[in-house]
Amino acid sequence: MIRNTRMKRISIVSAVAVAGAMVLSTLPAQAADPGLTSTEIKLGLSSPQTGLAAASYGKLPKAMKAYFDYINANGGVYGRKIKLVARDDRYLPQQAATQTTKLVLEDEVFALVGALGTATHTKAYAAAQLAKKNVPDLFVNSGFSKFGDKTKYPTTFMILPSYAMEAKIISKFIADTPTLRPQASFLIAQDDEFGEDGVKGFVLGGHKFTAPATLYPQGGLSSALAEGALTSLGKLPGNPVLVLMGTTDTTATILKAAEKLDLTTKFNWIVGSVGGDATTLKALGVKSTTIDGIKAASFFPDAKDTTDEYVKQFMIINTKYNKGVAFDNVVLQGMNSAMLTVQALRAAGKNLTRTGLIKAIEDKGSTFASAGLTSLNYSATSRVGYNGYWFGQLNAQGELKPYGGTRKIYTTDSTTVDVPVPLPDTYKRKPIPKNGIPTN
Amino acid sequence: MLRFITAILTSLSAGAIYALMSTALVLVWRSTRVINFAQAGQAVLTTYIGYEITIRTGSYWYGLMAAILSGALIGAMIDRFFLRPIFKRVKSGPIVMIAPVVATLGLLGIIQAIIGFIWGLNYQALAAPVSTDGYKILGTVIAFSPFNLMVLLSVTITMVLLTVLFQKTNIGLALRASAYSPEIAKLSGIKVDAVRTLGWAIAGAAGGLAGMLYVPDSYLHPNSMDVLLVFGFIAAVIGGLDSLFGAVAGAMILGFAINFAATYISYKIVFPTAFVILILVLLVKPGGIFSSSKGRKD
C-alpha cells in the first residue's frame, strides 16, 4: 500500500506508461513498402536477355537503365536514385514466373516496369502474387488486351496498343488502299498472343482473310517450312497481302525464304510492330532490297527520324549512357517507358507508396509527356496506354516513312466492332520536357 | 505438284545434314561404344570457330576448313583427355553404364557455356558462299538453291570418302576391328587407343562440316544444333547404329518423313513425328532397319 499520494501518483503514471509501452510495442510497426530507402528506389524488370526473343528485345534493360542513369545524374526523383534490377527470363513463361517472384521476394523491388511478353507475364503475374502484394506493374511490354482489365490485373498499366487494335487498324488500311483491297490476303502468326489477339482484331476490324491463319509454335518455323508455305502462296495470281505477326527472328526467316524463292516483290508484306524492326532484320541477314517497300504500323516516330524532338533527345542520352549500343525502336521504346516511369514516381509525391503510385498514374497519367503519337488513356477506369497506330512503309535504309506521304494516326479499342477513327488535327503531342528531364 | 517437288527437295537438304550428324554419332559409337551427346556442342563450337575465321578472312571456304580441322582436333582431344580418364576411373558398378552418357551430357553443357562466355548468346547470321536463291526451272523458282546443291554434294562426297576409308584401307580395317573387338585388335598389334582417337577426330570433323552447312540456312547460337543432335540420333538408331550406310539412309528417311508431315499436315507435328518413327523402329526392328546383327548389343 502506498501511503504518500505523490508516490501513488508517480506509481500510477509509471504503471500506465509501462502498460502503454507494452501495448505500443506489440502493435505492428507501420510497414514501409519494400524497395524504398531515403536514397534509392528499386525497380524490377523481367525480360528476354538471351534466347529467341533477345534478337528483338535484348536491348530493353540497358536502354531503360541508361535513361534512369541520366535522371540519377540530374537529381534523381526528389533526391532518390533509381536502381533497375533486370532479370533474364529467355521469353519462357516458367522462367518469367520464377524471375518475377525473385524480383519481389529476393530483390524486394518497389515496383515492376516493362515486363515483357504475354505468356510470360500472365504466368509471372499469378506466380509472383503481384495482386495480393499490391506490386505496381507499370507499362508492360505486351499488346495483350486483357492486361487492361483492372479486375484481373489490378496493379497493371499497359503502354503498347493492343494487338487487337493493331489488327483493326491494319484491316482499315487494307480496306482503304486500292492496291491492297482486291488482293488475296493471308495471316502468318505466332501461336500465342499475336495469333489470338491479332486474329480477334481482324475479325473486329471486319477483314476476312482468304484462308484461316497459319499459326506456328514459337520458334517452330524453320526455313524449310517457310519455303514450303511461300511456294504454295506464290502460285496465286496478283500480289497477295501477307500479314506477319511474330517476333523478328521468324519474320526474318520468312523474308529470307522469300528471297530464296525470288518472291520478295510478289507479295505485299505487312509486318506487325513487334517483328518489324528493320535494324534487327538486317542483322539477321535480310537484304535491304527486301526491306524496301515492306509496310508496317507504328505508334512511335521512327527511331531514325532525327527531326523528332523525343528521338533526338533520347539519342543524346543513348550516346552518353548506353555506349556502343545502336539506337533503334527498342531503345526508343525502353527510354520512353523509363521516362513515363519517372513521371509516375514524381506524380506520386515525396511520400512514395505503392498504392500512391498506382493512384498517381490513374489520376495524372494521361498528362504525362511521351514519345508516342497518340494520347495516353489512363484514368480511374482505364489502364490502356496508347490506343492507335499510323501506317508506314520501310525504305532500303530501314526507315519507316508514312504511307502516302503524310502521317495519319488512327485510334481504336480492343473490343468493339468498329472502324478506327483518325486522330483529330487539333491533337498535339505534349512537348518533351527540357533536356528530357521531367519536372511534373 | 510444285508443293510435292518442294517437299522432296527440302527433305533432301534436311536429310543431308542429319546424315552428317548421324554419321558422326555412328562413328563414335562404333569406335567407343559411347553415344556422344556432346556432338552437338562440338559441332556448334567448331562452327563458331569457322564463323570467326570467315569474318576475319572474308572467305567462307577458309572458315569451312577451319571448322573441319578444329572439329577433328577437338574431337581427338575429347577422347584423349576426357573420356579415356573417365573410362580408367569408372570400372565397376552400374555407374559404368551411366558414366559415359552422363559425362558427354556434362561436356555438352560445358561447351555451350564456354560458347556463351566467349561469344555471348545472341543470334548471328552466317552468309552462304554461293547463292541461296532458288533455281529457276521452267519459269518457276523452286526451293532449291545452289547452296542446297552444294550441301548435297558435300555430304555425298564425304560419305563416299568415309566408306572408302572404312572398307578399303588398312586404317579403316583397324577402326572397324578396334570397335568390334578391342582385345583381339590389340593382340594383332593395333594401337587401339590411337585408333579410337582417330575415330573421334573424324566424327568431330564431320560435325564441323555439318555445322557450317547448316547454319547459313538458320542462325548461329549456342543451342542452334540441339535439334540436330536429336534428329541425328534418331536417324542413327533408325538406320542401325552399326552401319554407316544405315546412318545416311536413316537420316534420309527421317528427313522425308518430317518434311512431308510438316508440309501436308502441320508444322507443329515435326517432333512428335520423329518420336513416333523412333518408337516404331525400336519396337519392330530394334537393331535398326539396315543392321545385319540382331538386337542392340552394347
Next chain:
Amino acid sequence: MHKISANRKRLLTFILLGWALLLIGDRVGEFRQYQGSFVAMYALAIASIILLTGYSGQLSLGHSALMAVGAYAGALSINNLHLHPVIALIIAALVAGIFGLILGIAAARLSGPYLAGTTLALAISLPTIANQFTILGGEQGVAFDIGTPPARYGEDFSQYKWFFWISSLAALIMIWMVANLMHSKFGRVFIALRDNQTAAQLAGINVGRQKAVAFGLSAGVAGLAGGLLVMLISGVSPSAFPLSLSFSLLTGAVVTGVYDLKGVMLGGLVLVAIPEIADSVGSRVGGSDGFTIALPGFLVSALLILAVLFLPNGPGKLLKKKM
C-alpha cells in the same frame, strides 16, 4: 533387448524430419520458404531418378517429360474437372505412373544408349504435343491454382509457406513410401535387375515386366514432382519442362549418390543453390552478359563431370569407406 525394426526407424526419421521442416518453415522469410518448396520438389524428382537408375539400372533422360505428364494431368483436373487440389496431385502421380508403365513396357527391350536416346527424344517431343491440342493450352499453358491457405491459419500465413508445407509433406510421404518399397522384396528384385540381368532372369524374375514396373513407379513419383512444380509457378506450359531439366535431375542424382535415397534432399539443395551461387558469383565478378547467364549451366555441367570422375558411387559410399 527390444530392437526397433528398420521400418519403424525409418518412419520415425521421416516424422522427425517433417517436424524439423515445420519448425524451419516458421522461422524463415517468404523467399526461403519459396526456395524450400523447390528443394522439396527437386528432392522428389531426384528420388524418381534414383528409383529408376540407381535401383533398377535403367537410364532415362526423359523425366522432364514424365513430370510434364503429371503436371498437365494435375492442372487439367483442377481446371476442367474442378477437383480438389490434393486430388489433383494424386491424379498427377497416377496418370504419369500409368504413362510410365506403358513407356516402360515399350522400353523394356531397350538398354543403355538406346533407352537414353529414346527418352531424350521423348523429353524433346512431348512438350510440343501441348501445341497440338487446344485443351492443353499451347505455349500459354494451363493455370494451376492450389488455392490460398485455409483461413484458420490466420492472415499472416503466407502463400509461400503454404507451398512449402504442401511440397514438403508430399515429398516426405512419397519418399518414405519409396524407401519402404526399396527395402522390401520389391526393391531386392530391382537391385537384381540392375546388377545382373541374366542372373535375375535365371532366378525366375520376369525381367521385362519388372523393368516396366520400375519405370511406372518412377514415372509416378516424377509426375507428383511435376504437379508440385507447376503449383509453385502457378501454371503449366511446355517451356516449364525443357530438356535441361532432365539433365539437372540426373546431375542431382549422380552428385548425391545415385544408389541411395538418403541424399535426395541434398541433391535438391544443390539444384536450387547452383543458380543462386552462379547469380552472386556473376554479379560479383562482373563480365559480359553472356558470362553471367551461361554460368549456372556451366556449374551444373562441371559438377556433373566432377561427380562422375571422383564420386561415381556418390558421397555416401565415400563416407562409409572413411569410417
